[in-house]
Amino acid sequence: MRYxxxxxxxxxxxxxxxxxxxxSTLPEESRQxxxxxxNQTYSYYNDWIEAEQKRMMNPxxxxxxxxxxxxxxxxxxxxxxxxxxxxxxxxxxxxxxxxLSTCIDCHGGDDTYADxxxxxxxxxxxxxxxxxxxxxxxxxxxxxxxHYYTPVTRTSHTVGAIVSYSNDMCLxxxxxxxxxxxxxxxxxxxxxxxxxxxxxxxxxxxSVRCIDCHTVVIDSLMVSHNIMxxxxxxxxxxxxxxxxxxxxxxxxxxxxxQSRASDGSLGSxxxxxxxxxxxxxxxxxxxxxxxxxxxxxxxxxxHWVLRVLKKK
Amino acid sequence: MNxxxxxxxxxxxxxxxxxxxxxxxxxxxxxxxxxxYADVDLFGFSFKTAITLHNVAGVSISVNYVLFLIGxxxxxxxxxxxxxxxxxxxKLKLQSNYYLSGIFTNEPAPFPVSPxxxxxxxxxxxxxxxxxxxxxxxxxxxxALLFPELIVERIYSFSGIYLTALLHGAIGLFIFIFLIIHLxxxxxxxxxxxxxxxxxxxxHDVSH
Numbered sequence: 463m464r465y466x467x468x469x470x471x472x473x474x475x476x477x478x479x480x481x482x483x484x485x486s487t488l489p490e491e492s493r494q495x496x497x498x499x500x501n502q503t504y505s506y507y508n509d510w511i512e513a514e515q516k517r518m519m520n521p522x523x524x525x526x527x528x529x530x531x532x533x534x535x536x537x538x539x540x541x542x543x544x545x546x547x548x549x550x551x552x553x554x555x556x557x558x559x560x561x562l563s564t565c566i567d568c569h570g571g572d573d574t575y576a577d578x579x580x581x582x583x584x585x586x587x588x589x590x591x592x593x594x595x596x597x598x599x600x601x602x603x604x605x606x607x608x609h610y611y612t613p614v615t616r617t618s619h620t621v622g623a624i625v626s627y628s629n630d631m632c633l634x635x636x637x638x639x640x641x642x643x644x645x646x647x648x649x650x651x652x653x654x655x656x657x658x659x660x661x662x663x664x665x666x667x668x669s670v671r672c673i674d675c676h677t678v679v680i681d682s683l684m685v686s687h688n689i690m691x692x693x694x695x696x697x698x699x700x701x702x703x704x705x706x707x708x709x710x711x712x713x714x715x716x717x718x719x720q721s722r723a724s725d726g727s728l729g730s731x732x733x734x735x736x737x738x739x740x741x742x743x744x745x746x747x748x749x750x751x752x753x754x755x756x757x758x759x760x761x762x763x764x765h766w767v768l769r770v771l772k773k774k
Numbered sequence: 775m776n777x778x779x780x781x782x783x784x785x786x787x788x789x790x791x792x793x794x795x796x797x798x799x800x801x802x803x804x805x806x807x808x809x810x811y812a813d814v815d816l817f818g819f820s821f822k823t824a825i826t827l828h829n830v831a832g833v834s835i836s837v838n839y840v841l842f843l844i845g846x847x848x849x850x851x852x853x854x855x856x857x858x859x860x861x862x863x864x865k866l867k868l869q870s871n872y873y874l875s876g877i878f879t880n881e882p883a884p885f886p887v888s889p890x891x892x893x894x895x896x897x898x899x900x901x902x903x904x905x906x907x908x909x910x911x912x913x914x915x916x917x918a919l920l921f922p923e924l925i926v927e928r929i930y931s932f933s934g935i936y937l938t939a940l941l942h943g944a945i946g947l948f949i950f951i952f953l954i955i956h957l958x959x960x961x962x963x964x965x966x967x968x969x970x971x972x973x974x975x976x977x978h979d980v981s982h
Contacts, residue, residue: 523865638952661822661825665922699812699821699825700815701823703809703821704812704813705812705813706813735938737827737922737933737935737936737938739810739812740809740821741940742936743811744812751947754947755950755954759954762955762958764876766958768878
């Protein structure tokens with residue numbers, strides 16, 4: 463529902479900002495598609511009744527041009543992925559059945575993208591509960607929209623942005639029965655109830671990623687893709703709330719976050735981005751506390767000894 | 775020991791307030807340490823229990839603090855907290871000297887306890903600092919941490935929550951130190967437990 467609203471808002475913006483909004487950087491062929499697909503309504507000439515007709519666009523088929531252009535595939539024409547037969551309207555019914563390329567079809571085995579380790583991601587993903595449940599039907603695109611995808615985790619400078627981008631992927635399905643049922647017959651459990659053991663749930667969901675609890679961290683992989691069975695999910699508060707917080711190896715490991723911290727140390731990422739009880743241990747403060755408590759106890763002990771000795 | 779040299783000094787409401795406060799502070803210190811040094815797993819109860827305990831105890835002593843303010847407002851208890859600048863330094867010196875030397879030789883206390891003067895000067899100003907500066911700051915920062923959306927997101931390059939938590943922790947430490955000294959001084963009477971009984975029955979022993 464939230465998705466739907468967002469879509470509506472976006473399409474309103476596109477609608478009222480007129481046709482210029484359909485990025486002038488886009489190639490002519492794409493603009494041709496977006497004349498309809500960027501708007502809430504579209505019109506076409508009906509040969510049968512020989513009249514211009516106006517209809518409402520299926521909200522799920524509306525493309526957000528701004529997001530499209532800023533995504534990694536923003537330079538693509540629609541026909542690079544979709545059949546050029548879409549040129550005519552009404553589109554041929556058969557086109558619905560056209561198999562579309564997956565991330566791996568294009569990126570697999572290509573050294574240009576070695577840095578992203580697509581093959582290893584696929585391997586990991588195929589161990590996940592999602593793949594085990596739905597197989598190929600659970601494609602990468604269920605999480606990564608090919609139209610808009612941006613590798614936010616390696617480009618963003620704030621933990622908040624990384625967390626919300628990542629969690630929205632999961633919530634777009636786990637919080638949306640329609641999408642959920644494209645891969646499952648059942649109705650997903652309510653996330654709020656499932657996680658009711660976690661205090662300040664809302665705040666946690668804004669400051670840690672679902673995958674920080676639901677995957678095993680693999681150091682050599684930017685983003686772990688093996689969503690494990692729920693019985694293996696992290697429930698131990700000390701996993702994060704301790705000086706050797708595992709978030710250091712996952713959410714807080716990214717260099718793009720580090721670079722913002724003036725001295726590059728992890729501590730400053732912690733202090734800049736959040737306060738995690740138990741994980742933010744200020745060494746100076748710790749020393750100071752120990753000294754102060756130590757001196758107090760020593761002072762009292764000395765006083766007591768003097769009292770006992772002198773009173774006699 | 776007969777009751778003539780015992781004076782009724784601590785009215786019931788003060789004793790109840792003090793009891794609740796003492797328990798609350800002790801729970802706060804224990805659960806606070808458990809949270810701050812989470813990896814050491816002090817005291818053997820879970821992190822989650824510590825959070826709950828800390829929240830419940832924190833809210834309790836906050837409410838209790840408001841009762842303390844009201845109690846002081848409507849009774850004469852407030853006079854014990856009145857600042858008197860006259861000869862302040864001399865009085866503080868006198869009392870300090872007593873603690874640092876006189877007490878070892880059984881000298882009489884310079885400011886014996888009486889219904890008019892429940893606290894000696896040193897005690898009074900320490901209590902004023904604790905009750906009217908540290909505890910309110912502790913409560914304010916504590917409430918802020920309970921509702922972090924109230925806190926300014928960023929103070930220069932630091933997270934506002936982090937700075938608030940640092941302050942909260944530092945004050946907590948000072949109160950912990952206060953508690954240790956408070957307990958020690960309370961145990962300095964004729965019999966180490968006598969002051970603790972006063973906190974239950976309200977009578978102060980003035981026999982020495």
